[in-house]
Amino acid sequence: MSNFLNSIFKVPSTLRLISPLRYHNVIQAQNLFTTTSLGIDGYVQSRKKTKEQFGDLADKFRVKMTEFVDSPKNMIFTEDLKNMTHIAEPTDIELVLKMIKKFNTQKTEFRFGSFVFGPILMRMFHFLDAPKEALTCFLDPDNKGFFDQLMSFQILLDLLYTHQMYDEMFEVFEIIQKKQVNMTKYPKYVVVLMLAACYKLNTPKSFQYATQMWSEMISTGIQPVRRSTTFMAGLALNQHAPHIALESLSQQKPHYITIRNIKAMALADMDRIDDALPILRGVLEVDRPDQQGKHTFFEETLKRVKDGVARVNDKHLTNEFEKIEKALRDRNLVDQQTLDQLLTSDITLVINQNKQGMPRMPYNRRQNKHTSVIP
Template identity: 20%
Template structure:
C-alpha cells in the first residue's frame, strides 16, 4: 500500500540533505513521486496479483511483454525481489524487440531505485542491463544515489567499468568532490589519470579544487607539477583556483613563475570578467616572504602588481582544512534563510491587502527605479488561460493580433465557439486557429444531430488533436479547450502537433 507519510519523509530528507550531487528538481523525482502514487492508487485492489501474474508468466518463453506493463511494474518496485523480477522482464523485452526499443526505460528505473534507496540493487541491474542505461539522465540519477549513500569507491569503479563519457563533468565531480580522501587514496592515481586524459574538457571547478587541495595537503609534487601547467579561462577566474595555483607554483617553482602567472591574469581581466585578483591574506603573506627572500627585483615586481590585487581578510588555510560537505551545508542553510525572508515579505504583503481606502503612493519609488534603469519593453504575443472552478470553467485571452512588431487587429476574437457548452481559446496564427475551430464546431453539430444529444468535451478534444496531428505541425496554432458535459467540467491543453494534457488550469501563448 502506498505510504504517503514515508514519501514525505523521503522528500524532506532529500531536499535538506547536503550530501547530494544534483538538485532534486533536475532529477525529476517530484514528477516520479506523483506517477508512483497514481500507480499505487490505480492498482491498490490487485497490486500483488499483478506482480504474481507477471512473475509467473515471465517463465513462459511465449509470453509477450508490453511496455505499459513494464512502466507500471517499475513504479510498483519496493524490494530486492521486485528488482530481480524486473531484470527478467527487461531481459525478455530487449530480446523480444531485438534491442530496437523506442521508450527509454533507464531514467525511470533509476528514479524508482533512487526513491526506495536501493544502491546495491542499482549497481546489479546496471551491470546486467548496461545498454538500457546508456544515457546521461540515467547516470545522473544512478551516481546521485551512490553519492547519497557514500559509496564513492563504487562510483569510481563504475565510472571505469564501461564506455561512460569520460567528459561527463558532474560524474567526475562526484568522484573528486566526495572529499573523503581515506576512501579515495587507493584510487587517486587512477582518478587523476582519467581527468588529465580528458584534457580538462568540461571538468567542473569543484573537481579542480579537490585536486589542488589533495596535492597541497599530501605534498604530492607530481600532481602539483601537472596542475601548475593547467590553464583554462573558465576555471582560472575563480578565486579559490587562483589561490590554489599560486600556492602550488610557490611550492615547486621559483617565485618568478608566480609573477608570470599573475601578469597573465592581469592582461586578461576583461576576458575573465573580474575587476581585481582576490588573494587570501596568508597566501599574500607567503608570496611577500618568497619575494623578499628572492631579492630586490622580485620585491619590485610584487609592488607593480599590487594595485591589481585585493587582499581578503580570510585565511586560505581555513579552506584547506574545511570539508567540502560543510561548505555545501552552510550554503544550503543560507539559501533556507533567504527563503524564510521571502516568506516574511509575502506575509507582510498579505497583511497590507486590507489597507485603509484612499490614495496609495507605494509604487512611486518603484516607478522611479524603473525609469532610472531604462528598462526595455518586453515583446509579448498571445496569452490564453483557462481554469476549472466548482461551478464550471473560466477561459480568458487577450484581443491583439500581431504581425511582427505591428498590431494588425486590436479586437481579435481568440475565444471560439465550438458548441453551446464548449469553447476554445486559440494561440498562434489567427487564421489557422479560426479555421480549425470553425471546422471542429461544424463536426460537433453533425455529431449532435447523429447522437441526438449534446457532444462530450472529450469528443471535441479528440477531433482537434486528430486534425492537428494529421497536419504534423503545419497548422500553426495551439488551443485551450474547455467545456461542461454530463460528466463534469473539463479543460484540455492542446499543442500544435496534437499532444494533449488534461489539467485543472492551463496557460499557453
C-alpha cells in the first residue's frame, strides 16, 4: 500500500519535510477550531471569577509581581502565575512573559504541585490575540518543556493560523515533531492545522510539503481524521492533481458531503464521467422528501462535472447528466455553499477541563503514557 501511495504522490525521497514557505497575498483566514474546542470558553469563565475575586486589588497585584520578577530574592509561585494569567490584559503580556521565565527557571524544590500551565497560558495568548508573544514564549529556550502538551501545540497553531503566520506554523511543527509528545510525530489535530495551512497557501511548494507529510503518515499506519483528508484532497484539486485527491479519500466513508463532492470533482477532472455520474445518481436513490438531512451537491461540483461531460463529448453521457442534474435541482439537492467554505468552517470538539487546565481522561487511560490527552 505504501509503495503504491509513494508512486501516486511522486514525492522525491530527498525532499526535506520542513522548509520555509514564504508566500504573499494569501486568503484571509479565521480560527479553525472553535473557542470551545480549544478550552478558551472555560478560560474566560475562570478569568471572570478571578477578576471578581481580586476586585480593586488587581493593580496592586500587578505592581507586586513587577517587583518580584526584578528581585532575585523573591519567587514566583504557582498561584501567582495562575492569578496573573487570569487577569492579564494586553498591557500585561510583557510582565506575564517575565513571570513565566522566572517561574520556569527558578529552583523547583519548593514546588509541590503538578499544575500544567502550558494550555492555560496559550489560551490566554489566544484570548488576548497575541500570536507573536505566544510564539516568542514557546520558542524561548528558558521555557523548554513548559508547553510540551498536545493542547498547547493545537492552541498555538490555531492562533498562528488565524493570523496567516504560516511560515511560523511550519517552524513550530518541526519542533513538535522532534518532541514527539505522547509518542506521536503526527498529532491528529496538529496535522489538521498544518494541512489547513498548506491548503490556504495553495502553492506547488505547499502541495509538495503536504504530499510528503501525507505519504509518511500513511506509510507508518496513521489514519488521518476526515478534515485532514478533505484538506489534502481539496489542495490536490486546486493544484490540478485529481488522482491524488481521489487516492486521499480511499479510506473515508462516501456519505459525507465533502467526500462525495470531492470525489465527483476529481473524477470529472480526470474525464471519468461514467464513474462520476453514479455518485450524483446515488444521492437521488437515498434522498427522501421527508428526511431532515439532505444529501446535496455543490453548484460548483455540478459545473465541474458538466465541463467534464462537454470534454468527453459523448451523447449518451450528456443526456444522462442532464437528467440527473434536473432531478437534483427539482428535489432542491443543489447547495450554493462552496467546498472552500465547508472545508474552512469551524471545527467543534468536546473537551473536559480539570482544574489544571488539561483535558480529563478516565483513570485507567491516564496510566498509559502513549495515550493522547486530546479527545
